[in-house]
Amino acid sequence: MPNDASGDATFVFYLIGLxxxxxxxxxxxxDLIAxxxxxxxAxxxxxxPTEAVSGFGATIIIMVAGLFVVGEMLDRTGVARTVGDMILKQGKGDEVRxxxxxxxxxxLLGSVMSSTAVVAIFIPIVMRIARDxxxxxxxxxxxxxxxALLSGMLTLIGTPGNLAVSDALRDATGQPLGFFSFSVIGLxxxxxxxxxxAFVGRHLLGPLMADGSDRPRRADRSFAELYHIHGLDRVEVLRVEQAFTGSAAREVERNAPRILARRRRGPRGNPHTALYSPGMDFQQGDLIVVTGSDAQIxxxxxxxxxxxxxxxxxDMNTWIDTLGILEVMVHPxxxxxxxxxxxxxFRSRYGLEVINVLRGTKPLEEMETTPLKAGDRLLVTGKWTRLDAINSTGRDFVIIEEPAERAQSVPNSNKLWIALIILFAMIAVSIGxxxxxxxxxxxxxxAVMTGTISTNQAYGSIRLETLVLIAGMLPLAQALDKTGGTQIIVQNLLSMAGEESPRAVMFALFFMTMALSWIxxxxxxxxxxxxxxxxxxxxxxxxxxPMAIAVLIAGSAGFASPVSSPVVTLVVGPGNYTFVDFLKCGLPLTLLVMATTLFVIPLVFPF
Structure with missing residues (x-):
């Protein structure tokens, strides 16, 4: 065990490296690392031991937990989706617009709710815009x-790390950051x-049109093309003209291609649709949905x-109210x-049927038994209430594409204005x-008292792994300070940059923060x-x-790596991006942000 102060600091440095x-x-x-x-x-x-677990009692933990609840409220009341629909309407097919x-x-949305949740919500919006x-x-x-990544530069609650910067300022000067203290820099x-x-980056990301051309057109693409991408040739509706029960039903099942669903009219004539499961019988007049090759069908x-x-x-419009199909991606x-x-x-857990799984561009041959990886794309079918449930959690899957005929539902859209009032009131009293x-x-x-979100949904929205990460990392900063490690880093920064050059020290801090945020x-x-x-x-x-604002901005500038944050990792699969794509756009953008902030920050916040 380290015994002297210098040895303790060295030990902490090695721990940070590990x-x-x-x-x-x-x-x-x-969270396990934390x-x-x-x-x-300890x-x-x-x-x-008391110091080691002190992070769990920090105010930042309570605040972040509350922010998860507010973000869930905005999602469930349709605030984010309303913004997406407005974008589609106003854009009028022009890429820049x-x-x-x-x-x-x-x-803007990420500045008041989880930026990861914002990206998860916006992915199907972008894919629909691209399709249309x-x-x-x-x-x-x-x-x-x-x-969404830049949202951390707009408000104090844009990212949990901002609260850590505010706490550091408060501990040293007694004056924390305000809600919009640095918003002008972020804007x-x-x-x-x-x-x-608008002028450079988009041209580095492939041709304008999905078909490889450079001329806009109205896409006629149907959702059927998604099946072809997954290697499924046809999806057909067939009618059963006679009853099949018992062994006869099993014989039909053995001879059938993959059966997805069965529709049967109830006693009052109302159709009832159910996912197919082995052992189902067939009555005269039943409609079944099957998928397979031309020869099989x-x-x-x-x-x-x-x-x-x-x-x-x-015939999709007649099924769409009870049976939906989505492509979802495994969340990072x-x-x-x-x-x-x-x-x-899967069927018992989610109430959905997995039709196919793509890893990259290739379907998994043994999709039922192959362990899933982040980025795998699943084609799933089932009732829309179940499909909505798989999206509303935002934890396991992200919707990639849905039928154009069916807009995504919002559970509590009738309380959208209540959610907006709560949000603006929160901001107003903070400013006040x-x-x-x-x-x-x-x-x-x-949010709970007004019914925009239930108590169970509120607790379910709190991501414990994030709270554990923050609480576990806070003692590391405390250990740096206690062992003199903070002072060692400060002295080295000053010796390299020069004590007479605050701007040079700011540059070094910016670069160090940005580099660490990639890891x-x-x-x-x-x-x-x-x-x-x-x-x-x-x-x-x-x-x-100015030093604190510089590292705050740098912490949200992880553009050059696809794994710097779940915010950017989420779009790797849907965009078919490579690491080089992020380098091509991320590096020049990083340099632009660095030059801009290092010039502007001292003007707004003088040394």
Whole structure:
């Protein structure tokens, strides 16, 4: 065990390095890494057990939990989806007119709710826009995700890491950041990002149109094309002209291609649609949906008592109210990663049928037994209430595409205005001087009391893994300070940049924060770097505000890596992006943000 102060600081530096390696490997969950850090600091004797677990009692934990509830309220009442629909209406098929509101809208929404949730909500909106206009989705998805990433530069609650910066300032100066303290900087960066994509960035992301052409057109693409992408030739509706029960029903099942659903008229004539399961019988007049090759469907429809009706897609409107089909992607943070469809008992768990699974562009041959990975795309079918449920959690799956005939439902759309009133009231009282923590708690309570979200939904929206990550990383910053590690970093920064050059120190802090954010999470990076920035400023005898704002901006500038944040990781699959795509757009954008902020920050916040 380290005994002297210098040895303790070295031990903490090694621990930070190991933490960075573990996070960069993506082999271990971030929350488990944070707990490992916490336990290591306690066992090493660097922190007392009470100090090691003190992060769980920090106000930032309560505030972030409340923000999850507010974000869920905005999702369930349709605030985010309403914004998306307005974008589609106003864009009128022009790429730039669509890209700008997508980028700005994601940034503004992400400034008051989870930016990861915003991207998850916007992906199906962008895919629908791409389908309706024929525009290459890759040229819209990246600007949208970068806009959501920039939301952390707009408000104090834009990302949990901002609260860590505010706490560091409060501890050192007694003056925390206000709700909009740095918004002018973020708006300038957002404007620069929009201009970059409008004139340069979008041209680096492939041809304008999805078909490879450079001329806009109205796309006639139907949802049937999604089946062809998954290697499914046909989906047909067939009618059963005679009853099949018992062994006869089993014989039909053996001879049939894949049966997806059965529709049967009830006693009052109302149709009832159910997912097909082995053992179902068939009555005269039942309609069934099957998928398979031309040869399989032709052979099956030629059997006695089975008559072809029409393509499912030609009859989709008559099924759409009870039977839906979606393509969903496994979320980068999904808890189901590493488990197969069989292990998950997918049908029982979600009430849905998996038709096919794509990994990259190739279907999985053993899709039922192959462990799922982040980015896998599943074609699923079932009742819309079940499909809505798989989307509303936002934890395991992200919707990639849905039928154009059916707009995504919003559970509590009738309470949209109540949600907006709660949101604006939260912001107003925060600006008026009320503690942001108390304002967020009041907003979360109001969301439940007004029925915009249920108590169970409120608790379910709180992501414990994020809270554990923050609580586990806070003691690491405390350990740096206690062992003198913060002072060592500050002295090295000053010796390299020069104590007479605050702008050079700011540059070094910006670069260090940005580089760490490509490896560590945004929150973990800001928790570590914020105290260093504040102490460096105090050591130089200058205001800590510009240094703190610089690292805050840098923490939301992870453009050049597709794994820097779930916000950008989510669009890798739907946009078919490569690492090079992020380098082509991310590096010049990063340099632009760096130059802009280092020039503007001292003008707004003098040293």
């Amino acid at each position: 933490t960075a390696i573990l996070m960069a490997s993506s082999k271990v969950r971030y 707990l490992f850090v916490l336990v290591t600091l 066992l090493s004797g660097i922190l007392t 669509l890209m700008i509101p997508l980028c700005v809208g994601a940034a 206009t024929g525009i290459n989705a890759a040229r819209l998805l990246m600007p949208m995700s970068f806009g 300038i960066v957002l404007a620069g990002t929009v201009l970059f994509f 032709a052979a099956f429809s030629g059997l006695p008592g089975i008559e072809p009706v029409q393509s499912f897609f030609n 943070e999904a808890k189901i990663r590493g488990r197969s469809i069989t292990e998950l008992e 001087g009320m503690s942001i923590t108390i304002a967020v708690i009041l907003a979360a309570v109001a 560590l999470s945004n929150t973990a990076t800001l928790v570590l770097v914020a105290p260093i920035a504040v102490n460096a400023a105090l050591e130089m005898g200058v205001s800590p505000m």
